[in-house]
Amino acid sequence: MSIPNESGRLPSANDPLGGVDLGRVWTGVAAEVWRRHPGLIERAAARLLRSPGLARALITTPSLLLPWLISTVVVFGVGALVNLGPGESLVWLIAPAVAAVGIAFAYGPGIDPAWELSSSCAVPDRMVLLTRAVAVFALNAALGLLASVASGAAAALTFGWLIPMTAVCALALAVAVATRSAGVGAAAGVAAWVITVLVGQTAGGQLTASVTNASGYLPYLVVAACCAAIVIYATRPQRGLQ
Amino acid sequence: MNVTLADIHRSFGKNSAVDGVDLQLGVGVFGLLGPNGAGKTSMLRMLATVLPPSAGEIRLLDRDPRRPAARREIRRRLGYLPQNLGYYPSFTVVEFIEYFALLKEMPSAAVPRAVAAAVERVDLGTKAKAKLRTLSGGMLRRVGIAQAIVNDPELLLLDEPTAGLDPEQRVQFRSLMRILGEGATVIVSTHLVEDVGAACSEVALMSAGKIVFRGTPDELTARGEGHGIGDAPLERGYSAVLSAARS
Numbered sequence: 001m002s003i004p005n006e007s008g009r010l011p012s013a014n015d016p017l018g019g020v021d022l023g024r025v026w027t028g029v030a031a032e033v034w035r036r037h038p039g040l041i042e043r044a045a046a047r048l049l050r051s052p053g054l055a056r057a058l059i060t061t062p063s064l065l066l067p068w069l070i071s072t073v074v075v076f077g078v079g080a081l082v083n084l085g086p087g088e089s090l091v092w093l094i095a096p097a098v099a100a101v102g103i104a105f106a107y108g109p110g111i112d113p114a115w116e117l118s119s120s121c122a123v124p125d126r127m128v129l130l131t132r133a134v135a136v137f138a139l140n141a142a143l144g145l146l147a148s149v150a151s152g153a154a155a156a157l158t159f160g161w162l163i164p165m166t167a168v169c170a171l172a173l174a175v176a177v178a179t180r181s182a183g184v185g186a187a188a189g190v191a192a193w194v195i196t197v198l199v200g201q202t203a204g205g206q207l208t209a210s211v212t213n214a215s216g217y218l219p220y221l222v223v224a225a226c227c228a229a230i231v232i233y234a235t236r237p238q239r240g241l242q
Numbered sequence: 243m244n245v246t247l248a249d250i251h252r253s254f255g256k257n258s259a260v261d262g263v264d265l266q267l268g269v270g271v272f273g274l275l276g277p278n279g280a281g282k283t284s285m286l287r288m289l290a291t292v293l294p295p296s297a298g299e300i301r302l303l304d305r306d307p308r309r310p311a312a313r314r315e316i317r318r319r320l321g322y323l324p325q326n327l328g329y330y331p332s333f334t335v336v337e338f339i340e341y342f343a344l345l346k347e348m349p350s351a352a353v354p355r356a357v358a359a360a361v362e363r364v365d366l367g368t369k370a371k372a373k374l375r376t377l378s379g380g381m382l383r384r385v386g387i388a389q390a391i392v393n394d395p396e397l398l399l400l401d402e403p404t405a406g407l408d409p410e411q412r413v414q415f416r417s418l419m420r421i422l423g424e425g426a427t428v429i430v431s432t433h434l435v436e437d438v439g440a441a442c443s444e445v446a447l448m449s450a451g452k453i454v455f456r457g458t459p460d461e462l463t464a465r466g467e468g469h470g471i472g473d474a475p476l477e478r479g480y481s482a483v484l485s486a487a488r489s
Contacts, residue, residue: 023362031358034336034370046350053344060341063332113328117389120290121345122317124310128345 049177053123054131061135067106071136074102079161092197095161096168096190103133126182130173137166168193243268243301244397244427245289250298252284252451259284260295261451271423273442273459274431275480280448282431283325286401289429290322303396318347321395325402325431327386331375335366335385338374342389360388363418365411379406387415391422398428404437416441439463439476447483454487 038046038055046055062068078099082091107129109115119125144158168189176185245267252260260281274282287293288300291307303319305312329338339360343353361370364384369377374385383406390398400419404412419441422428432438438445439459447455447462455462459476466478469485 027355027359027362030362030367030370031354034358034361035354036337036340051344051347052350052353053341053347056341056344060330060333064330065332114330115328116287116292116324116326117322117328117342118345120292120317120320120322121342122314122347123345124314 049131049173051123051127051177053121054127054177057123057128058131058135061107061132062139064107064112067111067132068136070106070111071103071132072140074106075099075136075140075162075165076157078102079157079165083156083160093194096165096193099165100133100169100186103136104129107132124182126186127176130169130176130182130185134166134169134173137162137169141166164196244303245429246299246301248299250285250288250300251296252281252288252293253296258451260288263298263451263453265446265453267427267429267444269423269425269427270443271419271428271430271441273438273445274429274448275433275435275438275445276448277433277484281451282448283401285448286322286399286429286431287324289397290320290324290399291316292322314347316397318393319396320346321390321393321398323386323390323400323403327382329374329382329385331373333374334371335361335374335377335388336370338385339389339392343392346393348393356392356394360392363391364388365414380408380411383407384411387418396426398422398426399431400429401431402433403430404432404434412437413440435472435476435480436474439474447480447487449484449487452487455483 038052039059042055042059045058046052049055049058078095082095105111107115112118115125118128141158141162144154144162147154148158171192172185172189174185175188176182179185243266245265247263247265250260250263250265251258263281263285274285276282284293288295289302291302291313300307302316305316307313307316333341336357339357340353343357344350348356361367364387366381366384366388369381374382377385383403387400387403390400404415407415416437419428419430423441423443430437430442442459445455445457445459445462446453455465462479462483463475464479466472466475466480466482469478469482471481472478
C-alpha cells in the first residue's frame with residue numbers, strides 16, 4: 001500500500017522506502033495506541049451538550065479533587081442550612097446562588113490550577129463552570145441517594161435540596177447550550193427556581209398570595225435586582241475582552 | 243497582520259503594567275525581551291484574550307476580540323503557554339493535551355492524531371501515558387508546549403517556554419519555533435537573550451511597560467558595541483538599550 005506523504009504528493013521511485021513517510025505512519029500508530037475511548041456517559045454528554053470539550057469537563061470534574069471537595073462542602077453546608085433554617089422564602093431564594101458562588105470559587109482562578117489556560121480556550125469558561133455545577137450536584141445527589149437508605153436526614157437533604165438543585169443546574173446548562181450563552185442559562189435556572197419557590201408559597205390555597213402578600217415584596221425586589229444585574233452585566237459595553 | 247496593537251494600556255490598581263504599546267506583527271518568530279516586571283506577561287495575557295486591556299485597541303487574526311463570536315474564533319486558532327503552567331496532577335500527558343484540544347474545539351476525529359503529533363514534536367512519546375504528577379519540571383514545560391501547538395495555531399504565544407529545559411532540549415525547541423514560525427505568528431516572551439538570538443527574526447525589548455527597542459537580533463547586538471555589560475554580544479546590546487531607557 002502506498003501512503004501519500006505530508007504534502008499529499010504521490011510517492012515516486014526516488015523517494016526513500018517507496019514514498020512511505022515513516023514519521024507520519026508512526027504518528028498514526030501512536031494516535032491509535034494512545035487514544036482514549038470516551039465512555040457511554042461522555043459520548044451521550046457530548047451529543048447533548050454539542051461539545052466534546054464540555055462533556056470532558058463534565059466527566060473530569062470529580063477527579064479534580066480539591067475543587068471537588070470544596071464544592072461538596074459548600075453544597076452540603078448550604079443544603080443543611082436551608083433544611084434546618086426557618087424556611088423563609090428569602091433563604092430558599094438565595095440558597096442556590098450561594099451554592100453556585102461556592103462552586104465557582106472552587107473551580108475559579110484561585111484554586112483551579114489550569115484556569116488561565118482554560119480561559120484562553122474557545123469553549124467559554126462560564127459554560128465549563130455551569131457544566132461543573134451540574135457534575136457537582138449530580139454526584140452529590142447520587143451520594144445522597146445512597147446515604148438515604150440509612151438516614152432519614154440524608155433523604156430530606158437529598159430530595160429537598162440536592163435533586164432539585166441538580167435539576168435547576170441541568171436546566172440552566174440546557175438553556176445555555178441552546179442559546180449559546182452561559183448568562184442566559186444561569187438566568188433561566190434562577191427564574192425556574194424562583195417560580196418553584198413562589199409556587200410553593202402559594203400552594204397553601206391562596207393563589208394570589210404571591211402578589212397580594214406584603215411579605216413577598218422583599219424577595220421580589222431581590223429577584224428583580226438579581227435579574228437586572230444579570231441583564232446589565234450581559235449587555236454591558238464591551239470595554240475589555242471579557 | 244496577525245497582531246495589531248494600538249496604544250494598549252493595562253493597569254492593576256495604581257500600577258501600570260503596560261503603558262501605551264503599539265505593535266504590528268505578521269508571520270514569523272517574534273521575541274519579547276525585558277527584565278522582570280517589564281510587562282511581558284501582561285502583554286501576552288492580553289494577546290491570549292485572558293486579560294482585557296484597560297485602554298487601547300487589539301486586533302488578532304483580523305478579528306476584534308471584544309466581540310464574543312470573534313473571540314471564540316481567535317481562541318480556536320490560538321496556542322498559549324502561560325508563564326506558570328497549571329496542570330491537573332491526575333491527568334496523563336495525553337489526557338491533558340487532549341482535554342485542551344477539545345476545549346479549543348478541534349474536530350473530535352482529528353484530536354487523537356493531533357495529540358500524538360504534538361507529543362512527538364516535544365519528544366515525550368515515552369511518557370505519553372505517564373501521570374503529570376510523575377514528570378519533571380522540564381517535561382511539564384514540554385507538555386505545556388505540546389498543548390499550545392496541538393491545534394496547529396496561527397497565533398502562538400509562549401511565556402518563558404525554555405524555563406526548565408536542558409540545553410539539548412532548548413536547542414530542539416528553538417528549531418521547533420523556527421519551523422512553526424514559517425506559517426504562524428509566534429511570540430516568545432523570555433529573559434534568555436540567547437533564545438532570541440537563535441530563533442527570532444525580530445525582537446522587541448520592554449521596560450516599565452513600554453517597548454523601548456524593536457528590530458532584528460543583529461540590530462540589538464549592534465546597540466551594544468562599545469557599550470553595555472554581558473558575556474555575549476546580544477546581552478551587551480540588551481543591557482545597553484535598557485540602560486539608555488532607564489536614564
